[in-house]
Amino acid sequence: MVQWKWAVVTQVVLWLTRFIEVSFMVISQVLGTLSVADFLRDYWQKKPVLIRQGVPGFESPLSPEELAGLACEEDVPARLILESAGARPWTLRHGPFTEADFTSLPEDGYSLLITDCEKLIPDLMNLVQHFRFVPDWRIDDLMISYAPPGGSVGAHIDEYDVFLLQGMGRRKWMIEYPPKHSDFVPDLDIRLLQEFEPTEEWILEPGDMLYLPPGVPHHGVAVDHCMTYSIGFRAPLLHELAAGVTDRLITDMDQAARYGDPDLQVPANPGALDASSRAKLRAILQSVLDQDDAVLDRFIAETLTERPxxxxxxxxxxxxxxxxxxxxxxxxxxxxxxxxxxxxxxxxxxxxxxxxxxxxxxxxxxxxxxxxxxxxxxxxxxxxxxxxxxxxxxxxxxxxxxxxxxxxxxxxxxxxxxxxx
Known part of the structure; x- marks a missing residue:
C-alpha cells in the first residue's frame, strides 16, 4: 500500500495557489524518431501507434503525493476510481478529497485521475505546447493519473484522440484493433466495455507513448506504482458547431423584422403551405446563411473558442x-x-x-x-x-x-x- 506522505501533501495544499511551479526537463521532441509529417499521414485519426521514447528520458514533474495534494483542493476536477468485488465492481468518487480518503484506500485496485492539469499548473504547458502540430482548437487538456500495481480504470473507449505518455513506473496497455465491441456495462458510474478482446499489448516505461485515435478499445493496468500523462484532444459536435454559428447569425439579424406578404393571393387550401410561401420562406432562411466568408469564418472561430x-x-x-x-x-x-x-x-x-x-x-x-x-x-x-x-x-x-x-x-x-x- 502506498504510504501517502501527508506532510508533503499538506505542504502542497498550503502553497498551491492554483499556480504551483514544477521542475521541468528540457523537452525537444514528443514523437521520438517519428516525424510529424509521417505521424499525421499514417496514424492521426487512422490507427494506433506505439512510440518508444517519444519523449526521451521523460520524468514526471509531479510526484504521486503532489497529485494527491492537488486532488484535495476545491474545484479541482479529481476522481478516484475503485475496483472491487460485488454487485457494483467499479465505484467513482469525485474530489475534493481528504487525508482520510487516501489513507483508507486499499493496497491496489484504484486510480486517481485529475483532468485539466495544465490549467491548474501552467508550467505543464511546457509539455502540452509540443503537441501543437495539431491546431490549438483541437487540443483539450492534460490529464494526469496515478495507480498502484494492478490499478486500472477498466477497458473503455474514448471519443477523442489521445496520447498516453508514461511518466513514472510501468503500465501495460492492451488494445482491441480493429475495434469489435462497443457495448457498455449497464448501471455503472463509468462507461466500461462489456467485452474486450485485446489484439496487442505493450508495457510502457517512462518516456514511451501510445497514440490512440477515437473509438479504439483499450485497457491500461499499472505494473508498478505509475503515473500516466494523457494529452487529450477535442472535436466539435457538428450540431453544436451549427447551432453556435446560427445563433450568432440570428443575433446579427434585424430583431424587429417580420415576415410580410403584401402580394398574398387567395389560397386553394388554407391549411396548406403553398409553393409561393415556401419559396419566400426558404429565400429568407437562405439569405441568413448566405453570408460573406469573413463573417462565417469569424462566427466559426467564436464558436470553436467558446469557454466551458x-x-x-x-x-x-x-x-x-x-x-x-x-x-x-x-x-x-x-x-x-x-x-x-x-x-x-x-x-x-x-x-x-x-x-x-x-x-x-x-x-x-x-x-x-x-x-x-x-x-x-x-x-x-x-x-x-x-x-x-x-x-x-x-x-x-x-x-x-x-x-x-x-x-x-x-x-x-x-x-x-x-x-x-
Missing part, C-alpha cells in the same frame, strides 16, 4: 494595470506574459488582406487592423511570450489597449519562473 462554464475558475485575477503600466512592467520588471492555459484563442486571417482579420477569444472576437494584427499573430503563435517581442507588437496605442484588455480578462498572465522551457 466550468473553466471560469482557471483564469487568474491579475493586478489592475492600464495599458502603459502593463508595458512598463513588461519592459522593466524582468517578468513577461504567457497565454492562460484555459484561454482559447484563434486567429482568422486572410492572405489577400494583410492588414485585417479577427481574433476570437473565448467565444467573442475582435476585428483587427494593421496596428493590432501583429500582436494577434504573436499571441496565437506562442504560449510563452518573449518580452521584447511583446513590446515590439504593442508600440501602437490600439495594440497596447488590446493586450491590456486580454490581461484584464485573465486571458494572459505572468509567466511562472520556468526552470526549463
Amino acid at each position: 462554464l466550468d473553466h471560469a475558475g482557471f483564469y487568474p485575477q491579475n493586478d489592475p494595470l492600464d495599458a502603459k503600466a502593463l508595458r512598463d512592467e513588461i519592459a522593466h520588471s524582468g517578468d513577461t506574459l504567457m497565454r492562460t492555459p484555459a484561454a482559447r484563442l484563434l486567429l482568422v486571417e486572410y492572405e489577400s488582406d494583410s492588414a485585417g482579420g479577427a481574433l476570437a477569444v473565448d467565444g467573442q472576437s475582435t476585428l483587427l487592423n494593421a496596428e493590432t494584427l501583429p500582436l494577434a499573430r504573436l499571441l496565437v503563435s506562442q504560449v510563452f511570450y518573449d518580452a521584447a517581442e511583446l513590446l515590439a507588437a504593442t508600440e501602437s496605442e490600439a495594440a497596447a489597449e488590446l493586450l491590456q484588455k486580454l490581461y484584464a480578462d485573465g486571458v494572459v498572465q505572468w509567466q511562472p519562473n520556468l526552470l526549463s522551457v
Whole structure:
C-alpha cells in the first residue's frame, strides 16, 4: 500500500495557489524518431501507434503525493476510481478529497485521475505546447493519473484522440484493433466495455507513448506504482458547431423584422403551405446563411473558442494595470506574459488582406487592423511570450489597449519562473 506522505501533501495544499511551479526537463521532441509529417499521414485519426521514447528520458514533474495534494483542493476536477468485488465492481468518487480518503484506500485496485492539469499548473504547458502540430482548437487538456500495481480504470473507449505518455513506473496497455465491441456495462458510474478482446499489448516505461485515435478499445493496468500523462484532444459536435454559428447569425439579424406578404393571393387550401410561401420562406432562411466568408469564418472561430462554464475558475485575477503600466512592467520588471492555459484563442486571417482579420477569444472576437494584427499573430503563435517581442507588437496605442484588455480578462498572465522551457 502506498504510504501517502501527508506532510508533503499538506505542504502542497498550503502553497498551491492554483499556480504551483514544477521542475521541468528540457523537452525537444514528443514523437521520438517519428516525424510529424509521417505521424499525421499514417496514424492521426487512422490507427494506433506505439512510440518508444517519444519523449526521451521523460520524468514526471509531479510526484504521486503532489497529485494527491492537488486532488484535495476545491474545484479541482479529481476522481478516484475503485475496483472491487460485488454487485457494483467499479465505484467513482469525485474530489475534493481528504487525508482520510487516501489513507483508507486499499493496497491496489484504484486510480486517481485529475483532468485539466495544465490549467491548474501552467508550467505543464511546457509539455502540452509540443503537441501543437495539431491546431490549438483541437487540443483539450492534460490529464494526469496515478495507480498502484494492478490499478486500472477498466477497458473503455474514448471519443477523442489521445496520447498516453508514461511518466513514472510501468503500465501495460492492451488494445482491441480493429475495434469489435462497443457495448457498455449497464448501471455503472463509468462507461466500461462489456467485452474486450485485446489484439496487442505493450508495457510502457517512462518516456514511451501510445497514440490512440477515437473509438479504439483499450485497457491500461499499472505494473508498478505509475503515473500516466494523457494529452487529450477535442472535436466539435457538428450540431453544436451549427447551432453556435446560427445563433450568432440570428443575433446579427434585424430583431424587429417580420415576415410580410403584401402580394398574398387567395389560397386553394388554407391549411396548406403553398409553393409561393415556401419559396419566400426558404429565400429568407437562405439569405441568413448566405453570408460573406469573413463573417462565417469569424462566427466559426467564436464558436470553436467558446469557454466551458466550468473553466471560469482557471483564469487568474491579475493586478489592475492600464495599458502603459502593463508595458512598463513588461519592459522593466524582468517578468513577461504567457497565454492562460484555459484561454482559447484563434486567429482568422486572410492572405489577400494583410492588414485585417479577427481574433476570437473565448467565444467573442475582435476585428483587427494593421496596428493590432501583429500582436494577434504573436499571441496565437506562442504560449510563452518573449518580452521584447511583446513590446515590439504593442508600440501602437490600439495594440497596447488590446493586450491590456486580454490581461484584464485573465486571458494572459505572468509567466511562472520556468526552470526549463
